[in-house]
Amino acid sequence: MKNCILAGVGGQGTVLASKMIAACAMRKGYKARTAETIGMAQRGGCVVSHVRLGDEAYSPLIPYKEADLIIGFEPAEAVRNLPYLKEGGTIVVSDRAVKPTTDAFSCKKYDGKEMLDYLKSHVHTIIVDTDGACREAGSYKALNMALLGAAAAAGVLGIQMQELQEAVRERMPEKFHRLNIRALEAGAGHMRVQEDDRCR
Amino acid sequence: MAMELLMGNQAIAYGAIRAGVGLVSGYPGTPSTEVLETVAAQNSGDIYVEWSVNEKAALEVAAGAAYAGMRSMVTMKQVGLNACCDPVMSLAYLGVKGGMVLVVADDPGPISSQTEQDTRKFAAYAKIPVFDPASPSEAYKMVQDAFTYSEKYGTPVILRPTTRVCHACESMDVTLEHTVKKAEGFVKDPRWVVFPALSRQCHEKVEKRRPVLSEDFSGYRYNTIEGTGKKGILTSGISYAYVKEALGMLTREGKLSQKEADSYSLCRIATAYPFPEEVGRTFLSQAETVLAVEELEPVLEENILMLAGKDSWKGQVHGRLDGTMPAAGENTADHVKASLEQYLLGSRPEGASVHEDPGQLPVRPPVLCAGCPHRASFYAVKEAMKGKKTVFSGDIGCYTLGNAAPLQMVDTCLCMGAGVTIPQGIRRAEPDTYSFGFVGDSTFFHTGIPGVVNAVYNQTKMTLIVLDNSTTAMTGHQPHPGTGKTMMGEVSNKISIRKVLEGIGVSYIAQVNPFDFQLAVETVKEAADQDGVSAVIFQAPCIAVAKPEKAYHIDENCIKCSKCMTKLGCPAISRQDGKVVIDKELCYGCGLCTYVCPVDAIKR
Numbered sequence: 117m118k119n120c121i122l123a124g125v126g127g128q129g130t131v132l133a134s135k136m137i138a139a140c141a142m143r144k145g146y147k148a149r150t151a152e153t154i155g156m157a158q159r160g161g162c163v164v165s166h167v168r169l170g171d172e173a174y175s176p177l178i179p180y181k182e183a184d185l186i187i188g189f190e191p192a193e194a195v196r197n198l199p200y201l202k203e204g205g206t207i208v209v210s211d212r213a214v215k216p217t218t219d220a221f222s223c224k225k226y227d228g229k230e231m232l233d234y235l236k237s238h239v240h241t242i243i244v245d246t247d248g249a250c251r252e253a254g255s256y257k258a259l260n261m262a263l264l265g266a267a268a269a270a271g272v273l274g275i276q277m278q279e280l281q282e283a284v285r286e287r288m289p290e291k292f293h294r295l296n297i298r299a300l301e302a303g304a305g306h307m308r309v310q311e312d313d314r315c316r
Numbered sequence: 317m318a319m320e321l322l323m324g325n326q327a328i329a330y331g332a333i334r335a336g337v338g339l340v341s342g343y344p345g346t347p348s349t350e351v352l353e354t355v356a357a358q359n360s361g362d363i364y365v366e367w368s369v370n371e372k373a374a375l376e377v378a379a380g381a382a383y384a385g386m387r388s389m390v391t392m393k394q395v396g397l398n399a400c401c402d403p404v405m406s407l408a409y410l411g412v413k414g415g416m417v418l419v420v421a422d423d424p425g426p427i428s429s430q431t432e433q434d435t436r437k438f439a440a441y442a443k444i445p446v447f448d449p450a451s452p453s454e455a456y457k458m459v460q461d462a463f464t465y466s467e468k469y470g471t472p473v474i475l476r477p478t479t480r481v482c483h484a485c486e487s488m489d490v491t492l493e494h495t496v497k498k499a500e501g502f503v504k505d506p507r508w509v510v511f512p513a514l515s516r517q518c519h520e521k522v523e524k525r526r527p528v529l530s531e532d533f534s535g536y537r538y539n540t541i542e543g544t545g546k547k548g549i550l551t552s553g554i555s556y557a558y559v560k561e562a563l564g565m566l567t568r569e570g571k572l573s574q575k576e577a578d579s580y581s582l583c584r585i586a587t588a589y590p591f592p593e594e595v596g597r598t599f600l601s602q603a604e605t606v607l608a609v610e611e612l613e614p615v616l617e618e619n620i621l622m623l624a625g626k627d628s629w630k631g632q633v634h635g636r637l638d639g640t641m642p643a644a645g646e647n648t649a650d651h652v653k654a655s656l657e658q659y660l661l662g663s664r665p666e667g668a669s670v671h672e673d674p675g676q677l678p679v680r681p682p683v684l685c686a687g688c689p690h691r692a693s694f695y696a697v698k699e700a701m702k703g704k705k706t707v708f709s710g711d712i713g714c715y716t717l718g719n720a721a722p723l724q725m726v727d728t729c730l731c732m733g734a735g736v737t738i739p740q741g742i743r744r745a746e747p748d749t750y751s752f753g754f755v756g757d758s759t760f761f762h763t764g765i766p767g768v769v770n771a772v773y774n775q776t777k778m779t780l781i782v783l784d785n786s787t788t789a790m791t792g793h794q795p796h797p798g799t800g801k802t803m804m805g806e807v808s809n810k811i812s813i814r815k816v817l818e819g820i821g822v823s824y825i826a827q828v829n830p831f832d833f834q835l836a837v838e839t840v841k842e843a844a845d846q847d848g849v850s851a852v853i854f855q856a857p858c859i860a861v862a863k864p865e866k867a868y869h870i871d872e873n874c875i876k877c878s879k880c881m882t883k884l885g886c887p888a889i890s891r892q893d894g895k896v897v898i899d900k901e902l903c904y905g906c907g908l909c910t911y912v913c914p915v916d917a918i919k920r
Contacts, residue, residue, distance in 0.1 A: 125680060135485075138321050142487050148321055150485040160887050161682040174560040176451075176484030179649040182565075195674045216678045217887040218721075225891075226678045234674045256901055 117170035118274045119178045123197040124189025125214045126153075126163050129260035133187070134165035136264060139283045140275045141169040151176035160217060162193055169274070185272050187263050190214045191231035198239070207239050208267045208307075210246040210259065242270050242309050249302035258299030265303030277304065320490055324452035324481040328419055329354030330490050331459035332389050335415070336497040339364045339381040341374040343762065344791035345393030346428040347482035348421035352391045353794075356803045362496045365803040367794050370732070370762040371396035375403050375418070382412035382472070383508055385500035387463055391419040394433050399732065399763065404472075406510050408442045409518035411470040414499060415463035418444075418474045421482050424611040424646035428479075430712075430731060432644060434613035435476040436552075436588035443522045445529055446474040446589050447538075448553040452486040454538065458586070461536075469525060478611065480554045480646070526590045534594035538586035541599050545580040547660055548603030550616050550635075555609045555647050556584045562653035571661060580660055591619040600629045607659045608635030611647050634659070682717060686888035687864065687904025689856035690715045692830035693783055694725040695884060695908065696854075697752065700840035706750040707742050711735030711764075713756040714790045714858075715783050722885045726754070733763025740767075740776040750844055751778045758788035758796040760813060765820070771849045772821045779843050780822070780851040782813055785858040793860055817851050824850035831856055833911045865905030866920050868898050873917040880909040880918065 120137060122130040131152050138148035146169045153163040166178045180199045188194025188209035201207070213228025235241045249262035261284070267273040268280055277300060284296045322330065328351045332340065340363060342352040356365045364381075368374035371392045378390040397404065397420050404418070420438075423429040439446035447462050449455035459475050466473040506514070533539055551559050559582065566572040583599040585592065600606075600623065608617035617635040624633065634640040641655060654665040684691050694715075697708070710716055710726030711734060719726035728738050735755045743751035755764045760782055771778055788794040795801035800810035817825050824846040826839045836854070843850040870880075874896055881889050881896065888902035889909060898909075898918070910918045 126682070135321065138485065138487070142319060142321060146487075148485070148487040150321070151480065152483055152485075160685070161680050172564065174451075174557040174564070175554075175649040176480055176486070176557070177648065179561065179565060179653065192678050196677050198674070215890050216680045217683045217885055217890075218679060218681065230675065231677075 117168070117172045119183045119185075120167040120273070121178060121183045121186045121197050121200050122165040122167065122189065123186060123193040124163055125193065126160050128163070128189040128214075129257070130163050130165045130189060133260040133264055134167045136280060136283050136287065137167050137273065137275065138169070139287055140279045143279070143283070147171050149173055149176050162196065164197060185267065187267055189259060189263060191228035191235070192226070195231045195234055201239060205239065206242065206270075206272045207235055208242045208244060208263060208270065208272065209235060210263060211243050212246050242266060242272070242307050244303055245306040245308070246303070249299065249306040252302040252305070253299035254295055258295055261296045261299035262303030262306070265300030266307040268300070269304030270307065270309060277301075318490065319487055321485050321487050322452055322456070322490065323350060323483060323485045324449075324455050324477055325350035325483070326354045327452040327456040327486070327488065327490070328459050328475065328477065329358065330492060331456040332417065332463075333358060333363065333492055333494050335460045335463040336387050336494055337363060337389050337463070338386040338414075338496045338499065339378060339388040340391070341366050341368045341377045341388070342391030343368055343371045343374050343396055344788050344794045345396050345421070346791055347423055347479040348391050348393045348396075348419060349791045349794070350482070351419050352803070358492055367796065367803055369797060370399055372400040372403060375400040375407070378416060379403065379407050379412065379472075381499070382414040382416035384502040385414040387415045387497045389417045389419060392421075393429065394420055394422045394435055395430055395731065396420070397435060397438055404442050404444070407472055408444050408522060409515055410508065410510055411518075412466065412472055413470065414497065415466035416472045417459060417462045417466060418472055419459070420474055420476055422476055422478045422612060424478055427646075432612050434615060435474060436615045437613045439474045439476070440589040440615070443526070444472055444474050444589070445469070445587060446476050448476050448586050448588060449481055450553055450556040450584070450586070452481060452484055453488040455481055456488060456490060458538065469529065471522070471525070476553075478554050530590040530593050533587040533590060533592040536587060536592065539584070539592045539595045541581055541583045541595065543578070543581040544602050545578055546602065546604040547580040548599055548606040549580055549582045549609060549656070549659075550585070550599070550606050550620055551582070551609040552585045552588060552616055553611070555611055555652065558647050558649045558652040559609055559656070561649040562656050565649070565653055566657065566660075571657065571663075576660060585616055588615045588619070591623070593623060596620055596623045597627065600624060600627065600631070604631045606631065606633045607640065607655070608633065609641065609647065609652055609655065610635070681720060683720065683885060683887055684714065684717050685859050686886050686902045687859045687906040688714070689785055689830050689854065689858070689906075690718060690783055691723065691884060691886065692833065692836070692856070692906065692908045693781065693854040694718045694723045696830055696833060696836035697781060697840050698723065698725055700837045701750060701752075701844065704750055704844070705748060706752060707739065707746075709735050709739040709742070709751070709753045711755045711759050713759055715754060715756055718754070720885065722882055732759055733767055735759070736764045736767030736780060737770060739778045740771050740774070743776055743778055752781060753778060754781045754783060756789075757782065757784040757786065757798045757813065758794075761797045761811070765816060768817065768820050768822065768849065775848055777847060778849055779840075779846075780849065782851060782853040784813060784853050784855045787858050787861050789858045789860065793858070813853055822849045822851050823847075825853070826851070827853045827855055829856050830854040831906055831908060833908065859904050864903075867900040867903035867905050868907065868909065868918050868920055869900070870896055870898055871917050871919055873915050875915055875917070877914060879912050879914065883912050884909060
């Protein structure tokens with residue numbers, strides 16, 4: 117049984133990423149379940165995808181403290197979903213903050229740094245320089261693949277890089293293959309695995 | 317058969333296709349929309365699929381096909397069922413010939429809805445059998461069962477999935493092989509004409525059918541009892557999945573040993589109406605207490621209480637009615653686990669959070685997209701009516717988000733179409749107030765038109781703002797009568813909103829692009845001062861159906877007054893390192909901010 121949360125902001129591509137993970141697991145003969153945020157909440161709001169691989173699940177949503185892995189598409193969204201992480205679980209997180217629109221007229225300042233510091237000091241965290249990875253891949257829209265690539269390379273996804281690449285070739289239109297496969301690799305090349313492992 | 321990862325809504329569509337459905341109609345609404353879209357996407361050409369103008373039309377179209385012996389399906393969200401309550405009530409009496417399934421998606425939470433109403437309760441009110449799947453793979457099978465029961469009893473049947481079934485995906489074995497059941501054709505018969513005398517007979521027919529169906533459902537494969545313990549757990553739908561998950565967690569944590577596991581029995585009812593009494597009776601015969609775990613309304617709880625009274629059962633029933641379970645909101649495996657821990661083990665569960673408070677997390681309410689034409693329309697009306705006593709009534713769609721700061725342009729929102737009629741009442745009660753109604757293009761066709769007729773006929777002074785973005789945006793860009801595209805891939809004549817308004821007799825009609833901002837403001841001013849009904853159609857496509865223009869940027873002339881941010885609330889504009897900047901990835905190049913900048917610092 118493997119439980120993975122993908123947390124981000126509407127439009128960042130969490131849904132496609134969760135489908136990719138499920139596709140890889142199904143090829144290996146696992147039962148897959150996912151659940152997504154759809155509808156009004158998508159418009160700039162928080163979105164969460166739950167991915168459950170294996171036979172023991174009933175609920176499409178992962179219960180608290182049962183996620184092996186949280187892929188944070190945004191620092192605060194990773195923190196927001198921490199209650200789902202099991203003890204000893206891992207966070208793979210983008211270091212690029214997405215400011216809420218409401219900040220502009222509420223005079224609040226948020227840059228994600230405090231959130232990354234919080235993650236680093238509390239849980240096993242792998243930070244991905246997604247701006248760097250996306251620049252290398254050629255599009256900021258490939259953020260989701262960069263994060264998946266990092267998670268696979270770090271060995272925390274239970275899915276190999278090669279399996280993800282095959283899923284991209286199988287599931288996406290051909291014109292997007294190059295970009296997304298490059299992004300998978302760029303993500304792996306732009307991660308910083310936390311050296312201090314005391315929280316593991 | 318092939319393994320596919322299917323969303324619950326896709327699974328329902330696959331199941332209906334497999335069952336030989338010949339006609340599918342519906343109106344988009346979260347969480348139901350993907351059912352019809354999937355049938356259209358997988359249509360090999362032998363199924364007729366349409367987005368109808370509203371749920372009432374959709375239901376009646378499907379009923380007509382079922383009268384003629386075809387298998388038909390109609391899809392909607394729970395509030396859509398309110399919009400077609402009239403035909404549903406009568407159709408329950410008259411019945412159908414071909415199998416007819418109403419897919420009505422409920423939304424516990426609610427996550428994207430106005431109400432937390434329970435379609436199982438509606439089904440009981442209308443006397444229509446209802447099926448309640450617990451997972452996508454069950455929904456695939458249950459929709460096929462629903463068609464079978466519909467034809468067996470000659471009644472429309474409801475399939476009621478909830479959001480977590482509709483939008484959950486599951487890997488499952490499915491096939492799209494099918495044969496559309498051939499329709500016998502419409503046979504003229506008095507049974508299709510509802511008259512008081514016939515209605516009385518029909519009422520008797522459906523009442524007499526209830527116990528028969530109840531007995532039939534007592535043998536239904538998804539009405540089950542697991543275990544023989546004295547602590548009864550009664551559940552249905554997605555809550556059944558949560559109960560199973562929670563019991564598994566308690567076992568894994570070592571809290572639920574074999575002894576305790578033998579102490580409970582789990583009764584799962586997939587057909588809340590008619591309640592399968594024999595299953596309930598067996599359940600009560602072994603249970604001493606019952607905990608009802610369900611969402612929305614205490615439907616099973618009330619049914620078991622009724623049966624308990626009938627059978628003089630002496631135990632206690634806990635659930636929503638006695639305050640044991642929460643009165644509103646959706647269930648989760650965690651909440652259910654806590655309730656079961658208390659119920660089965662008598663222990664108070666520990667808190668869920670293991671981490672210290674991370675401090676304040678950014679709040680992310682949903683917002684209008686960067687470049688959304690609604691922002692320009694709202695801002696134009698706001699500027700035009702500045703300083704004037706005005707009430708702005710809104711409606712259902714993306715533009716409900718216009719209520720948020722900084723626009724704050726939606727003072728009321730009730731239901732589909734009410735954006736046109738609520739302002740009429742406000743004007744009558746407060747004649748010195750300018751009364752505005754905002755309605756989207758799809759909502760205009762849905763239930764907006766009769767409201768306009770009402771205002772013109774009764775000579776109520778109001779200004780109607782039609783936000784025409786050429787799509788049904790909120791639910792994922794479905795076509796509608798104004799777009800001319802149909803779900804069969806044809807292009808019909810686009811129905812012109814302007815011509816409809818002319819036909820009704822609206823005396824002042826203006827059509828303007830809201831991004832032509834000065835003209836938009838002047839037009840609204842002129843419209844507001846007309847006698848009777850005036851209308852402004854703001855026409856600009858949704859960003860999701862239009863290509864972005866070149867992005868803007870802010871140059872060195874910026875005086876950091878922040879007006880572009882604080883007046884518009886565009887997600888592409890933010891403050892970074894003390895400077896106001898436009899995110900070129902998000903900017904759609906709409907240029908609305910250039911009208912707000914006092915020093916002309918925003919350039920292409």
